[in-house]
Amino acid sequence: MKTHFIAIGGSAMHNLAIALKDKGYQVTGSDDAIFEPSKSRLEKKGIMPQEMGWFPEKITPDIDAVILGMHAHQDNPELARAKELGLKIYSYPEFLYEQSKNKTRVVIAGSHGKTTITSMILHVLNFHQKDVDFMVGAQLEGFDCMVKLTQDNDFMVLEGDEYLSSPIDLRSKFLLYQPNIALMSGIAWDHINVFKTFDDYIDQFRKFVASITPGGVLVYNEEDAEVVKVVENAENYFRKIPYKTPEYEINNGKVYLKTEMGDVPLSVFGAHNLLNMEGARHICQQLGIMDEDFYEAIMSFKGASKRLEKVEREDKGTLYKDFAHAPSKVKAAVKAFAEQFKNDKKYGFLELHTYSSLNPAFLEQYDHAMDGLEEAIVFYSEDALKIKRMEPISPEFIKEKFKNEKLRVFTNAEDLHAYWNTLDKTNGVYLMMSSGNFGGLDLTK
Template sequence: MRIHFIAIGGSAMHNLAIALHKKGYQVTGSDDAIFEPSQSRLDKYGLLPAKMGWDEARISSDLDAVILGMHALTDNPELLKAQEMGIKIYSYPEYIYEQTKDKLRVVIGGSHGKTTITSMILHVLNYYKKDFDYLVGAQLAGFDTMVKITNEAPLIVIEGDEYLASPIDRRPKFHLYKANLAVISGIAWDHINVFKTYADYTLQFELFIDTIVPGGKLVYCSADKDLEKIVKESKADVQKIGYEIPDHVVKNGISYLLPDETPLKVFGDHNLMNINAAKLICSELGIDYKQFDIAIGSFTGAAKRLELLRNSDETSVYKDFAHSPSKLKATVDAVKAQFPNRKLVACIELHTFSSLNKDFLVQYADTMATADTAIVYIDEKTFQHKRLEPFSKEDVQMAFKRADLLFFDNSERLKEYFYRVNFYRTNLLLMSSGNFGGVDLVNLARELNTVEQGI
């Protein structure tokens, strides 16, 4: 099989390219720019394009298929040539289904927790040496790539994103996988550049339920009342299994699953609910609850999800991918609840198109209410790049409903602030899908002042 990737540098795209290369396919690709870690990974497998840019000469009649990434435009010369020649063009979720239509497909959907639930399932399956394929949205410890596709594995676990499949296929990705077992972790409005209203966004999850194979099973968070209503009203021929927070206790900053008091390396109500979703799916895959609890005790979390940068008796510094309102609130509340005797300084970088939209900003109301100090950072260049109207400090304070909220649009001034604060008996939570203007967060965490006053 000869496969060509248009926009091969994307996170999922380059991992799928590597997976097909490992499967023995002849893979080529193109892109106008490729960044790390995609560049090094493609280079390692001899898949890095010799030069950047688009060239219709790369499209020839001996190609079996073209896989089109979301980064490409509809007037891409390679895409136009493939269309003219009648070559089969897939989005990457379409091609994942094409490769796995004879397997059991487990699809994890939801506005938040998708990566973590998928990662938990993969961790437990790996712990018991099960044979499985996968597609996940983060690099996981013990896994070489984020996509694995083989002929032999009887099942695949897929993180099901609700964003669009490709520039020429405007369906959400998770509609294309046709799950046998599915999860919906919760619904909170996102991607407002595509789904203009909350009703339009929730409709995608209603339609997702309809894509589950008849007789399949849906595991869903029954604590989400909007989701509960959607599931109850669905006429799809699926078994519906609700979940909430499992029984647990917290001792000295560590959460324990009951009844056996299994110590966990992750914490927070949102992660505990993620554990219950993963447990229900794993039970469908032949791993009983006791076996699951044993395995999940060694799960350290997905990359950039409450990643511990510094830890001492009196101070912890976490980095997290949280950026949407629901993720932000869940993460802030989790850290505060886990360490009730410490103050919490929480800092969010607003970076995505949705979060920088003034009409959407009000969705962040009260999301940082439990933080002792709330900080919002926006790189001053971001508005220019995205051609959006900048926010003022007053805009942000009003939207978050915190008059004492601190606002920074310069990374150096943000760093200076952190260096002035004494973090003794205080945790720092840094949240972003960006990079805080290039700040070295590991070095920042290491250099913070944590000395007790008067010593």
């Protein structure tokens, strides 16, 4: 089968391209910019475009499938050529469904926690050598590629994202998967550039629940009021399995899960991670993994990439980085950090750089998000606001919305880096929250 990727360099798209190459497909692609690690990984597989840009002549009648990434625009010249030739054009999730429509599809959804839960499930299955197809959004230890597609596997585990499918398919990605087994971890308003009201956002999850196949299974977080409302109001037939935060204790900085089989030592911390773990346990039960085997495997789970991930520093200082940028994720990460390091001076850095996080109307969602830290720092770039054509935001406005008078606010990278360099990283513990890089800050030094 011959496939062509428009915007092959994306984090999800390049993984799918590699998975198809490994499956024996003929793969080509284009993009206007490709960065690491996508670049090296595509080069290793021999499918890195020779030059950057869009080339309509690459779109030929013998292509079986064109896969369109979100990074491309509606007026993309390769897309126009594909339409002109009448080729089959898939969004990323649409193509994943096509590859898994004869399998049992397990879809993990939620505003937060879905990447970690998916990673936990895959870690346990991999530990017990249970082979499944999968797609997950973060790099996971022990896995070369974060998409796997085979002819023979019976199950496919999919991280279900509520964002748009492609520039020409404005449905939420997870609405295309039609899960047999699903999980919903939580609902907290996000992507406000697309979902203008909270109800519009919640409606995507209503539709997701409605898309569960008849007689399917939904594992859901009973501690989340919005999730419970969606589940209780669902009109289709499926089996409902609620979960909640399990009992645990912290001894000498180590987290222990309280189970019927005794105390299980863990390599991760934070109540939200243990809640995620409980959801993963219920999904693994559906896949034939007994509790004893689950606990045996989960002890060695060290976390998904950039989810409370410890950074090895040259000075041996204690520093964790987290992908947290949405308010609910920031609050969960800070709470976990404060609980884990009760007796240490805690520094928390948050970078605001997504459209939602820089929207004045949305900033109210961050109220008290940085409480529990001795030093709380927020960084956003005035240049980023200009690029996004957004109105300026004052540091005073940020402090007001965070309801934290002690908050330090930096608006340019040079000042932030200067402050960073004054800190003794061996004195205290550091939590760095961003889906960016704090203006190029090296966290290892």
